[in-house]
Amino acid sequence: METRKPPSLPRVLLVEDDTISQAYFRAVLEALPAAVDAVTTQACALARAETVRHDLWLVDLNLPDGSGPDLLQRLRARWPQPPPALAHTADADPAVRVAALQAGFRDVLVKPLATAELAGAVRSALADAGDLPDWDNAAAAMALNHDPANVQALRRLFLEELPGARDEVLSSARRGDAGALRSRLHRLQAGCGLVGARRLGAAVELLRRTPESMTALDRFDHAARDLLR
Template sequence: MNTHAQGTPPRLLLVEDDATSQGFFRAALEALPATVDIAGSVAQALQMGAATRHDLWLIDANLPDGSGQELLQRLRALHPGVPALAHTADNGAGMQQSLHEAGFERLLVKPMRRAELLDAVRASLGPAGASEPPPAEEPATPDWDENAALSALNGQQAHVVALRELFLSELPVARDAVSVALRQHDDGALRRQLHRLQASCGFVGASRLGRAVRQLHQAPESDMARRQFDAAVSALLH
């Protein structure tokens, strides 16, 4: 049950370990308006949850030190009744069922539109989150250009520029981590890296790389998929 007081901005806990995704969520949620606390791990989220009762939790299903399902149960032990939304780039039926059974009200698949995120948050907050109608969204485009990122961020050019700069600064590290996972045949590490990249690509409009990430996830042993991934990364970095 939501107990947020009318007339004051809700306080939200965002649990997300990817910096680009954090930037998207923060920019969208603070426009509600809302106060957004950000944790990058289960441990940080529990520390923040113990210190503050939030009006809504937004939890990544896959975190460096545990799962979103596990975190939700531990947070609920501290504060029963707080609504929770899950977000993930994995839209498989098994993941959806697991998250719903864990107690999440709704699953948001990354990358999502700003309007979709705000609609879900407002619905979970109830009347306290319904002060502003959801903004109109431009149609998504399949190309690497400004339109996809502007659509995701409701036309906020400054946010697009900032998120793209952050994304590009972290892309070499992500590329190297994918390469190491492929060489070592570490399927778990590869899935984690590609999961994070897929969400980030959507938020900044890196559609070509996003497609390459999906293809590599489906066929990690394919030389063609690896070459397409490398080419897509190189195109963005050069």
């Protein structure tokens, strides 16, 4: 019997100089799961990026030896086809957010961050880069007490209901019914977590965060249709 090589974990470059915050970020990221390269300075980040291709850059906007936007510019000079980048900061000033987005960050996360918010933003960014699998068997097994029969049964039920759920999401989004969209996405996200529909779950989270985005809606549609093939 041929032995399949397990898929490699997405690799995240975490740039955070605060010890407590770095430990928290690492714990959340590794639970996704993801492999984490954690550094504390711009110089260390650049050195690490010289030898490793990351799937996501998660960068503090204020570093001991420079700024997050400056680091992003230098990382992109090293990698002309860069991965998505998320900024994090303790500064909730809207002007800081606007400047970071203009510098090229995909989103700005304001600390302190809830675990669900951090995990959701990272999953969405990785899904945007195409790095998440359709099915996460380990997550499904953990959610359902490691019972393969339960996993398969719930996945069958999930796939039976998915066409209707997809139609409801698309219809609500296109007619601008934010309440119906939010409600349907909430229920669908719970199901994705139980059955390990990882890429669709990330697309649902992205659409929940940016319901006005046609890109997010298209990403959701593609992820749902891929599961239904």
